[in-house]
Amino acid sequence: MIGNDIVDLARAKIDSDWLRPRWVNKAFTQKEQDFVKRSEDKDQMVWRLWSMKESAYKCSVQRKSFGRFNPLNFECSLINSNEGIIHSDNLKFYSTTYSAKSSIYSTTTFTRKPSFFSRIIGSDDSSAFQTSKKLKEELLIYISQNMGYDICKLEIKKSLQKVPQVFFDGRKTDMTISLTHHGRFSAYAISE
Amino acid sequence: MEKEKVIAKLKSIVELYVQDQEAFNNLSEDTDFINDLKINSANLVDVILDVEDEFDIRIENDDMEKMTSVKAAINIIDEKLKAK
Numbered sequence: 001m002i003g004n005d006i007v008d009l010a011r012a013k014i015d016s017d018w019l020r021p022r023w024v025n026k027a028f029t030q031k032e033q034d035f036v037k038r039s040e041d042k043d044q045m046v047w048r049l050w051s052m053k054e055s056a057y058k059c060s061v062q063r064k065s066f067g068r069f070n071p072l073n074f075e076c077s078l079i080n081s082n083e084g085i086i087h088s089d090n091l092k093f094y095s096t097t098y099s100a101k102s103s104i105y106s107t108t109t110f111t112r113k114p115s116f117f118s119r120i121i122g123s124d125d126s127s128a129f130q131t132s133k134k135l136k137e138e139l140l141i142y143i144s145q146n147m148g149y150d151i152c153k154l155e156i157k158k159s160l161q162k163v164p165q166v167f168f169d170g171r172k173t174d175m176t177i178s179l180t181h182h183g184r185f186s187a188y189a190i191s192e
Numbered sequence: 193m194e195k196e197k198v199i200a201k202l203k204s205i206v207e208l209y210v211q212d213q214e215a216f217n218n219l220s221e222d223t224d225f226i227n228d229l230k231i232n233s234a235n236l237v238d239v240i241l242d243v244e245d246e247f248d249i250r251i252e253n254d255d256m257e258k259m260t261s262v263k264a265a266i267n268i269i270d271e272k273l274k275a276k
Contacts, residue, residue, distance in 0.1 A: 007234060015209065016238055026237045026253065054233050069233065070257040128211035128230050162227055182232055 001176045002116050002191045003058030003093075005051040007104045008183025009043065018046050027053075027071045035078065044104065048084075048097050051106035052076045056086040056093040058178050059108045061163050063091075103185050107178075117142070118189035123181070131181045139177065139188040140166075193247075193273060198266050205242045209235040221263040249273060 018024060024033050024046075032049050039045035053074040074088045076095075086093040086108065095108040107118055121138055123131045136156045143166065144151035153169045156177070166175040176191045203219060210216045211230035215223060225231050231239065240256050243249075243265070249272035251259070259265045 005233075012234060015232075016234055020238075020241060022241055022244070023237055026240060026256070050234065069236070070253050071237070072253045073257075158227075182234060 001059050001062040001110055002114065002118075002178050002189045003055035003060070003062070003108045004118060004178040004180050004187055004189040005054035005058065005106050006120065006180045006182050006185045006187045007047040007051050008185050009047065009102055009104065011183030012047060013043070029072055029075050032076055035076075044099050047104045048099060048106070049076050051104050052084055052086055052095045052097060052108065055095060055106045055108035055178070055180075056088060058163075058180075059093055059110065060088060060091060061161055062176050063110070105185075105187060107189050109191075115192045116189055117146075117192060118187060120185060120187040123184055123186055128181065131186050132179075135179055135181060135186040135188055136164075139179070139190065142188075143175070143190070193270075195266060198247075198269055199262065201246050202243070202262060202265055202269075205246060206231060206239060208242075209239060219262060221261070221266070223262045224260055225262075225265075226260065243269065247273060249276070 024036065028049060035049065036042050036045045053071050053076065056074050057069045074086050077085045079085065082096050084095045084097065086095060093108045093110060094112050095106050097104060097106040105120060121135060123134065140151055140154045140156065143149055143154060149168055155167045156164050157167055158164050164177055164179050166173045166177060178189045180187050206225065206229060207216065209231045212228065215228040223229060226233065240251055244251055247269055249269065251268065251272065255268050259268055
């Protein structure tokens with residue numbers, strides 16, 4: 001099982017004003033708010049924590065059906081500059097975050113030494129619909145080329161819980177995947 | 193507040209974050225914020241704060257979790273307005 005989440009920092013700067021009153025209270029626990037306060041680059045920390053939570057949530061819905069995402073229900077701890085742990089109820093997740101000037105990307109799994117493949121795709125100024133379509137196509141190409149499936153029979157559909165799943169010849173496969181896009185970036189991850 | 197007024201205010205709030213114009217134009221009570229309107233998860237907190245400011249109410253995170261559709265949002269807003 002795997003969850004991922006990407007943040008286009010330029011887009012986040014325009015759309016989300018995290019300095020707005022009450023924003024951090026809704027998104028972060030007190031401990032997490034302290035991480036932000038103590039950080040040199042607060043923007044990076046805010047979006048790192050957020051992407052950790054979101055990717056942990058996406059990972060969790062593959063195991064059990066959750067209600068909608070409640071950010072305070074997922075608490076982040078930081079191991080080092082890339083690795084972290086997220087706790088939610090009695091679940092524990094491990095995440096890795098790649099922080100760059102333009103984007104932040106987190107992948108989260110249930111195990112400390114996960115085995116998955118992930119790829120970030122930069123998009124031009126396409127609509128969210130086009131970006132999403134292209135992302136799925138790229139993932140299906142990867143699956144077809146690396147796992148030997150006939151691409152014409154591969155399809156990605158969302159379950160009732162809105163979890164993306166891979167279907168081959170109309171039947172659901174065991175593959176677990178995660179998709180994310182925000183602004184100029186999108187990414188897929190697939191468990192191996 | 194009449195339902196139509198609540199919906200109108202909700203529409204103007206989410207419009208900023210909507211990534212599916214067609215779904216927005218056809219907005220109904222069953223419209224889902226994330227899956228139909230394609231509002232990015234990063235904007236969820238912003239939407240909630242805008243709703244709080246617009247209706248002068250406070251939405252706790254337990255309620256936030258339930259606010260997935262227009263219908264659910266209307267119910268929570270109604271509940272909070274009545275409690276004032």
